[in-house]
Amino acid sequence: MSVIKTENLSFVYGEGTPFRKVAVDNVDLEIGEGEFIGVIGHTGSGKSTLIQHFNGLLKPTSGSVYIDGERLWDDKARLRAIRFKVGLVFQYPEYQLFEETCYKDIAFGPRNMGLSEEEIDKRVRETARLIGISDAMLEKSPFELSGGQKRRVAIAGVMAMEPKVLILDEPASGLDPKGRAKILGLIREYHKEKKNTVMLVSHSMEDVAKHCSKILVMNNAKVFCYDTPVNVFRRAQELESMGLAVPQVTRVFNRLRAMGCAVDDEVYTVGFGKELIMKALAGRRAEP
Amino acid sequence: MLKDITIGQFFPGTSPIHRMDSRVKLLLTIAFIVMLFLAGNIYSLCVGVAFTILIYVISRIPFRMILKSLKPIMPIIIFTSILNLFFVRSGDVYWEWKFIKITSEGVNTAVFMSIRIICLIIGSSLLTYTTSPIDLTDGLERLLSPLKKIKVPVHELAMMMTIALRFIPTLIEETDKIMSAQKARGADMETGSVFKRAKALIPILIPLFVSSFRRAEELALAMECRCYHGGEGRTRMKQLKMHLVDLIGALVVAAFIAGVVVVNRLVSQGAAV
Ligand SMILES: Nc1ncnc2c1ncn2[C@@H]1O[C@H](COP(=O)(O)OP(=O)(O)O)[C@@H](O)[C@H]1O
Ligand SMILES: [Mg+2]
Numbered sequence: 001m002s003v004i005k006t007e008n009l010s011f012v013y014g015e016g017t018p019f020r021k022v023a024v025d026n027v028d029l030e031i032g033e034g035e036f037i038g039v040i041g042h043t044g045s046g047k048s049t050l051i052q053h054f055n056g057l058l059k060p061t062s063g064s065v066y067i068d069g070e071r072l073w074d075d076k077a078r079l080r081a082i083r084f085k086v087g088l089v090f091q092y093p094e095y096q097l098f099e100e101t102c103y104k105d106i107a108f109g110p111r112n113m114g115l116s117e118e119e120i121d122k123r124v125r126e127t128a129r130l131i132g133i134s135d136a137m138l139e140k141s142p143f144e145l146s147g148g149q150k151r152r153v154a155i156a157g158v159m160a161m162e163p164k165v166l167i168l169d170e171p172a173s174g175l176d177p178k179g180r181a182k183i184l185g186l187i188r189e190y191h192k193e194k195k196n197t198v199m200l201v202s203h204s205m206e207d208v209a210k211h212c213s214k215i216l217v218m219n220n221a222k223v224f225c226y227d228t229p230v231n232v233f234r235r236a237q238e239l240e241s242m243g244l245a246v247p248q249v250t251r252v253f254n255r256l257r258a259m260g261c262a263v264d265d266e267v268y269t270v271g272f273g274k275e276l277i278m279k280a281l282a283g284r285r286a287e288p
Numbered sequence: 289m290l291k292d293i294t295i296g297q298f299f300p301g302t303s304p305i306h307r308m309d310s311r312v313k314l315l316l317t318i319a320f321i322v323m324l325f326l327a328g329n330i331y332s333l334c335v336g337v338a339f340t341i342l343i344y345v346i347s348r349i350p351f352r353m354i355l356k357s358l359k360p361i362m363p364i365i366i367f368t369s370i371l372n373l374f375f376v377r378s379g380d381v382y383w384e385w386k387f388i389k390i391t392s393e394g395v396n397t398a399v400f401m402s403i404r405i406i407c408l409i410i411g412s413s414l415l416t417y418t419t420s421p422i423d424l425t426d427g428l429e430r431l432l433s434p435l436k437k438i439k440v441p442v443h444e445l446a447m448m449m450t451i452a453l454r455f456i457p458t459l460i461e462e463t464d465k466i467m468s469a470q471k472a473r474g475a476d477m478e479t480g481s482v483f484k485r486a487k488a489l490i491p492i493l494i495p496l497f498v499s500s501f502r503r504a505e506e507l508a509l510a511m512e513c514r515c516y517h518g519g520e521g522r523t524r525m526k527q528l529k530m531h532l533v534d535l536i537g538a539l540v541v542a543a544f545i546a547g548v549v550v551v552n553r554l555v556s557q558g559a560a561v
Contacts, residue, residue, distance in 0.1 A: 016352075018300060057468050080474060088472040095462075096469040098494035108491065112474030143498070157473060 001069060003165055003197050004031040004054055004086075008063035011049055015061065023049040025221040026063070031165075031199070036191050038208025038229075039201040041218030042243045047201045048091065050218065051167050054199075055086040068164075084113050087163030091170045093154030097142040102133065102153045105142055109161040127160040130193065131186050148179035152186070159190065166190070167199040172207060180207070205239075209247045209268040217244070230266040249273040297353075299417045304533050305347040306418045310427030312534040316541050317415045323545045324408055330400055332551035337403065339544045340411045349417050357413040358406065365402050372398040421453040430528060443519025451507070459500065466495045 011024040023046045031037055041047050052058040053065050056072045056079040065072045067082055087109075090096065099105035103124055110120045128138055131152050137145065142153055155171060168187065172180040184200075188211050191198045202208050208215060208229075215232045217224040219242050225232060232239075236246045236254055245251075246268070253267040253276075261280075267273045300306075305313075320339070327333040344354065372394055379393030416424070429446035436442050467477070470491045477488045 052468065055472060057471060080476065083472055083474055090465065090469045090472070093469065095499055096466055096473075096491075096495055098491045108470075108475075109473040112476065161473070 001033075002030040002066075003033050003068060005029065005066040005069075006053070006063065007066075009050075009053060009060050009065060010062045011046075011053065011058060012061045013049075022221050024053070027223050029216070029223065029226065031197065033197055034195050035197055035213045036188075036211055037197075037199045038212035038215045039199060039218065040203060040205060040208055040215060040244060041224075043203055045218040046221040047203075047218050048169050051088065051169060051199065051201060054165070054167060055083045055088045057083075057088070084109075084161055085163055086165045086167065087158040087161050089155050089158045089166070089168040089171060091173060093157075093171075094142075094147070094150035096157075097150060097154055100141060101139055102128075102142050102145070103138040105153060106138075106156045106160050109157055113161060123160045123162065124156075127156045130190060131156045131159065132182075148175055148182065151175065151179070151183060155183070155187075162194075163196070165197040165199065167201070169201045170203070171200070172202070203244075205233075205245060205268075206247050209233075209250075229268055233266050233268050297357075297413075297416050298420045299349055299353060300420075301348060301418065303347045303418070304537075305343060305414070307531070307533055308418075308537055309528055309530055309534045310419050310423040311431050311528060312530065312537060313415055313419055314424075314427050314431060316537060317412050319541050319545065320411050321408065323541070323548055324404055324411075326545065326552065327404070327548050328552045329555050330396070330403075331555050332548045333400060333403055333407075335544060335547045335551055336407055339541075340407045343411065343414055347414060347418050349414065353413075353417060354410050357410055361405070361409055365405055368405070369398040369402050372401055422450060425450045425453065426524075426526070426528065443522075447519075455503070458503075459496070462499060463492065463496055466492050 006027050006029045009024055009027040009029075010022070013019070013021045013023055025046075027050065039047050039051070049058065053060055053072075054067065056065075059073055067086060070078070070082075072079070072082060097105050099108065106124045106127060107120050110123050115123070124138070125135075128135075133149070133152060133156060137149065137153075142150055145153065151171070155168065159166065171187065172183045175183065184207055187198065187200060190196075191211070200208055200212070212229055214227065215229050216226045217232060217239070224238075224242070225235065233246050233250050236250060239246055246254075249270050249272075250266070250268045253263050253273060257263045263276065267276060323339070324333070324336050327336050373390060374388060374394065376394035376397050377389055377391060379391040379396070381389055381391050382395070383390045419427075425446050428449075429442055432440070432442045432446075467475075471477070475488060475491055477485065477492075480488070
C-alpha cells in the first residue's frame with residue numbers, strides 16, 4: 001500500500017482576492033513505502049505548497065490526501081498524530097531554532113510526542129550521531145553554530161521524531177558546495193540506515209539525480225512527470241525548456257549519442273559515466 | 289490564517305480615486321468627516337450617504353470589503369444605538385415598560401447616529417483601500433513638512449512608518465512560516481490552559497525576534513551603503529503631482545459639502561415656518 005496518496009489535489013492561495021493563485025493543480029500521486037523520491041521544479045512551481053499538504057499544514061482547496069490510507073481532514077484531532085508520522089523540514093529550517101541548547105531543540109519534537117525522558121535522550125543522541133553533531137555541539141547554543149551546523153541541528157529536530165516519511169524542502173539551499181554535499185550525503189545515509197520513505201525537494205537535478213528511486217517533476221502547479229530517473233532524464237529537452245537543467249554528465253552523454261556514439265544507457269552520475277567511457281575505451285583497445 | 293488580517297488593506301485598482309494624489313485624498317478625507325458632522329438632520333445626512341455610495345461606486349471596491357471594515361466597529365454602533373434608544377426621553381412615546389421608555393426622538397437619534405458612524409468608517413476606509421501605504425506616508429510627509437520649521441523630524445517619522453508598513457507583510461509571512469515549522473514538530477497552540485498557550489508562543493516569538501533583528505541590521509547596512517543620511521537634500525523617484533482628477537475630486541467634495549449646508553438651512557427654515 002502507498003504511504004502517501006493524493007486524489008485531484010488542488011490548492012489556491014488568496015481565493016476571492018486579486019492575488020488569487022493556483023499553486024497546486026489537480027495532482028494525483030502515489031508514493032510507496034521506503035522510496036526515496038526527488039521532487040524538482042522551477043521556483044514557484046508549487047513544490048513547497050504540495051508537500052505542506054502531506055502533514056496537514058495546508059487544507060486542500062479540493063481533492064484529498066491519504067496517509068497510510070487515512071484521509072486527512074476528516075478528523076481534525078488526528079492531524080497532530082499525522083504530523084509525527086510525516087516529518088516535514090521546511091526551507092531554511094535554522095530559522096526555527098529557539099532553545100538554549102541544541103540538545104533541547106532537537107528534543108522539542110520528541111517531547112511533544114509525549115515520550116519518556118530515556119526515549120527522548122536515546123533519540124536525540126542517535127539522531128545527533130547520524131547527522132554528525134558531536135556531544136560538545138549538543139550542549140552549545142544553536143545561535144553559536146555555523147550555517148551548515150545550524151541546518152543539521154534543525155534537520156535532526158525532525159528526524160528525532162522518527163517519522164515514517166521524512167520530507168525535506170530544499171535542505172541544501174543557501175549552503176556552500178561542501179555543505180550541500182555533506183547535507184545531501186547525510187540524508188542518503190539516513191535513508192539507507194532507516195529505510196524510511198524520504199522526499200527530497202530541490203530545484204536542482206544534480207541534487208536529486210543520485211540515489212532517487214523516482215523523480216517527481218512539477219511545472220506550473222501541475223505534475224509534469226513522475227517516473228524513474230532514467231525515464232525522466234530521457235526527456236532532457238522538455239526539462240530544459242522549462243528551465244530545469246539535467247545533470248551535466250547526462251547532457252554530455254546525450255550530445256555524444258547525438259554525435260553517433262553508441263551510448264545505450266541513460267547516464268546521470270559521473271561515476272556511471274566514467275565506467276561507460278572506460279568500458280568503451282577498453283573495447284576499442286581490444287579491437288585492432 | 290494570519291493572512292486574513294489585512295493591515296495594509298490596499299486594494300489595487302485603476303479607478304479615478306486610485307489615481308488621485310495621496311495628499312489630496314488625505315485632505316478630502318478630512319473634508320468628508322467635516323461634511324458628516326455638518327449634517328444636522330436626517331435629510332442633510334442623506335447627502336453624505338449619497339456621497340459615500342458615489343465614491344464606492346467610482347472606486348469599484350467590492351461590497352464585501354465594506355462589510356469587513358464595519359465588522360470591528362459593530363459593537364460600538366450597537367452600543368450607541370441602545371444608549372440613544374433608551375435614554376433619549378423626549379418626543380412621542382412608542383412603548384413603555386416600568387422605567388424603560390422608547391420615544392420617537394430616541395429612535396430618530398439612534399438611526400441618525402448609526403448612519404453617521406457607518407458612513408464615517410466606510411468613507412474613511414476608502415482612503416486606505418485605494419492608496420498604497422507607501423503613497424500614504426509619502427503624502428503625509430509632504431503635508432506635514434511645514435512642521436520641519438519647528439524641528440519636528442517629519443522625514444524620519446515618515447521613513448520609520450514606511451519601513452514599518454513595508455515589513456508588516458514580511459513579518460506576517462515569517463510568523464506563518466515559523467508557526468508551520470513548529471507545528472510540523474508537534475507544537476500545540478490551540479489547546480490547553482492560558483498559561484500553557486502562552487508558553488507555546490515561545491518557540492514562535494524567539495525565532496521571530498532573532499530574524500527581526502537580523503533584518504533590521506541588514507536593512508540599516510544596505511541603507512548606509514546607499515549613502516542614506518536622512519531627509520536633507522533628498523530627491524524622490526515618484527514626484528507627487530496634481531492632475532485634473534484631483535481638481536475634479538476637490539470640486540465634487542466641495543459641492544457635496546455645500547449641498548449638506550443648503551439642506552440643513554432648508555430644513556431648519558421649513559421647521560421655523
Ligand atoms: N503564502 C502564500 N500566499 C500566496 N501565494 C503564495 C504563498 N506561498 C506561495 N505562493 C505562490 O504559490 C506558488 C507556488 O509557490 P511554492 O509552493 O512556494 O513554489 P516552490 O516551492 O516550487 O518554489 C508561487 O507562485 C507563489 O508565489
Ligand atoms: Mg519552495
